[in-house]
Amino acid sequence: MEKHKQENFHCEDFLSDFDFWTVDVADKLARDSDISGGLTESHWKVIMYVRDHFMKYEKGPAVVKVVKDCGISFKELCDLFPCGLVRGAYKVAGLPRPQGCI
Amino acid sequence: MSTTTNGRSYKAQKVIDRMGQKLTRQMVGSLAACVHCGQCTDSCHYVLSNPGDPTFAPAYKADRIRKLFKKHYDWTGKVFPKWVKAGTVQTDEDLEELKDIVFGKCTNCRRCTINCPMGVDLATFNRMARGLLCHVGIMPEGVEYVAKEQWEIGNQMGVLKEDYIETIEWQEEELQDEMEDPNARIPVDKVNSEIVYVINPREIKHDPRSVLDAAKIFYMAGADYTMPSEGWDMTNFGLFNGDDELGGAVAGRVYDKVEELNGKKLVISECGHGYRSTRCEGPNWAKKDIAFDSESSVITMLKYIKEGKIKVDKTKNPGSYTFHDSCNNARSCGLTEEPRELLSLVVDDFREMYPNRAENYCCTGGGGAMSMAEYRPSRLKSAKVKADQLSATGTKTVVTSCHNCVDGLTDLIGHYKLGMDVTQLVNLVANALVVDEKIEENRKIHSAETSATAAQ
Ligand code: SF4
Ligand code: SF4
Numbered sequence: 001m002e003k004h005k006q007e008n009f010h011c012e013d014f015l016s017d018f019d020f021w022t023v024d025v026a027d028k029l030a031r032d033s034d035i036s037g038g039l040t041e042s043h044w045k046v047i048m049y050v051r052d053h054f055m056k057y058e059k060g061p062a063v064v065k066v067v068k069d070c071g072i073s074f075k076e077l078c079d080l081f082p083c084g085l086v087r088g089a090y091k092v093a094g095l096p097r098p099q100g101c102i
Numbered sequence: 103m104s105t106t107t108n109g110r111s112y113k114a115q116k117v118i119d120r121m122g123q124k125l126t127r128q129m130v131g132s133l134a135a136c137v138h139c140g141q142c143t144d145s146c147h148y149v150l151s152n153p154g155d156p157t158f159a160p161a162y163k164a165d166r167i168r169k170l171f172k173k174h175y176d177w178t179g180k181v182f183p184k185w186v187k188a189g190t191v192q193t194d195e196d197l198e199e200l201k202d203i204v205f206g207k208c209t210n211c212r213r214c215t216i217n218c219p220m221g222v223d224l225a226t227f228n229r230m231a232r233g234l235l236c237h238v239g240i241m242p243e244g245v246e247y248v249a250k251e252q253w254e255i256g257n258q259m260g261v262l263k264e265d266y267i268e269t270i271e272w273q274e275e276e277l278q279d280e281m282e283d284p285n286a287r288i289p290v291d292k293v294n295s296e297i298v299y300v301i302n303p304r305e306i307k308h309d310p311r312s313v314l315d316a317a318k319i320f321y322m323a324g325a326d327y328t329m330p331s332e333g334w335d336m337t338n339f340g341l342f343n344g345d346d347e348l349g350g351a352v353a354g355r356v357y358d359k360v361e362e363l364n365g366k367k368l369v370i371s372e373c374g375h376g377y378r379s380t381r382c383e384g385p386n387w388a389k390k391d392i393a394f395d396s397e398s399s400v401i402t403m404l405k406y407i408k409e410g411k412i413k414v415d416k417t418k419n420p421g422s423y424t425f426h427d428s429c430n431n432a433r434s435c436g437l438t439e440e441p442r443e444l445l446s447l448v449v450d451d452f453r454e455m456y457p458n459r460a461e462n463y464c465c466t467g468g469g470g471a472m473s474m475a476e477y478r479p480s481r482l483k484s485a486k487v488k489a490d491q492l493s494a495t496g497t498k499t500v501v502t503s504c505h506n507c508v509d510g511l512t513d514l515i516g517h518y519k520l521g522m523d524v525t526q527l528v529n530l531v532a533n534a535l536v537v538d539e540k541i542e543e544n545r546k547i548h549s550a551e552t553s554a555t556a557a558q
Pocket of ligand 1: 137140160219220221
């Protein structure tokens with residue numbers, strides 16, 4: 001599929017363009033992020049929250065916001081996204097790779 | 103492109119003029135001393151991972167900066183320009199090319215420095231060259247972005263104050279639950295504390311487990327400490343973009359807050375460049391005399407164990423471990439033995455990687471490289487030597503005292519499919535803590551309190 005082409009992925013794994021994101025792309029990104037068994041409703045809740053935050057503030061949300069606003073524990077977040085908030089949730093939500101010591 | 107009367111671009115002229123102001127005696131020594139013996143060549147991880155490409159050699163890269171010095175500031179360049187390979191920058195494209203060398207082909211790791219018989223310190227004048235380019239707006243986009251966040255918001259990840267406070271409160275609740283002590287605290291802005299504890303914004307923004315782990319250690323040690331509500335970011339992009347003003351502003355914020363709180367000692371969480379910037383370079387950049395002590399949290403944790411303030415049980419950390427020295431900790435600050443001593447106290451199976459200590463290879467994400475997306479493919483290619491060094495240890499987990507190395511190593515471990523985990527000493531120490539008795543005690547006190555309330 002066109003949108004899965006490597007050039008659309010910045011830094012090898014993160015999507016380079018937020019608007020390239022589709023549900024299919026999210027599925028592919030999920031497989032790349034060690035999420036086995038496909039995306040569930042609990043994943044989608046986090047993914048949509050992260051996307052929404054990025055659209056409003058052009059940044060991914062701090063982990064405290066994700067945990068509180070999605071009503072999950074940090075452990076549950078790590079179980080959903082084994083690669084963590086950035087390499088897991090941000091990535092599957094189609095955010096570009098964040099800047100800084102990451 | 104607008105040019106000056108001599109046909110040089112304004113930016114190129116500015117870089118040359120400013121170089122004159124930035125050259126220190128130490129840099130001039132380094133710029134003049136190279137005898138092109140080539141001994142530094144094999145010390146650089148870029149060379150070792152890209153055999154056959156001479157453009158990665160430290161002396162080659164250094165010569166791109168050295169030629170400017172020879173041409174414009176050294177008498178030999180004026181008298182024998184050809185012999186000493188004096189040269190200049192003419193256009194903005196020349197500056198872009200220089201940018202790709204000073205940001206994209208060197209992590210300022212200083213491994214070549216310690217292997218040079220003439221004492222040439224490439225990383226120091228490479229940093230200066232970065233600063234000259236940043237001053238005229240030529241730098242990787244990521245570096246510009248992060249520097250801006252640090253200038254404007256006060257921390258490199260743009261964490262808002264309310265998110266910082268909310269995260270600490272959240273971790274305080276976790277601490278109370280784990281310790282079964284509703285009175286357990288992570289104090290913020292407590293005046294006159296023995297310790298003011300400063301961290302890397304990554305700990306707040308993405309993964310607060312290290313905040314909780316440190317809090318558990320402080321709790322078990324009965325430490326008198328506080329986290330500051332401002333000036334809590336001990337990282338410093340001024341070290342990476344060569345801007346002493348930014349370096350001074352960021353470090354200055356930390357120092358001012360410690361003074362305001364009348365803290366006795368500044369404890370810096372595990373971060374190589376943060377430690378170097380805040381403890382070693384910062385006072386100079388900020389032009390400030392520091393009246394309080396400072397130390398790495400590695401030293402603090404080690405003291406707690408040695409003084410019997412905390413008890414640890416290494417069987418709680420099964421598995422095999424190796425230790426990666428951060429360049430800034432080991433080569434620039436000499437922090438090599440304490441982390442090993444601490445690691446040996448909290449794990450049973452510790453195996454050195456080779457080379458190690460001051461000779462260790464960079465995680466390949468140093469010098470701000472993690473924020474320079476455009477050089478990532480080349481960075482990962484240049485991580486081959488690091489990947490080989492890690493896998494030769496045959497261990498499952500690599501431990502490091504640097505947040506940036508955690509991310510650099512995680513990236514290359516994924517890229518080379520090494521299947522290793524990365525962790526820090528704070529996580530291992532917290533995990534090894536002997537807490538059962540304390541929790542039992544808390545449980546008793548708490549249940550006594552509950553029944554007393556019920557009886558009222
Ligand atoms: S080892 Fe020192 S003197 Fe020799 S080429 Fe390298 S920088 Fe120059
Ligand atoms: S400082 Fe490190 S990365 Fe830069 S040239 Fe020297 S060895 Fe290579």
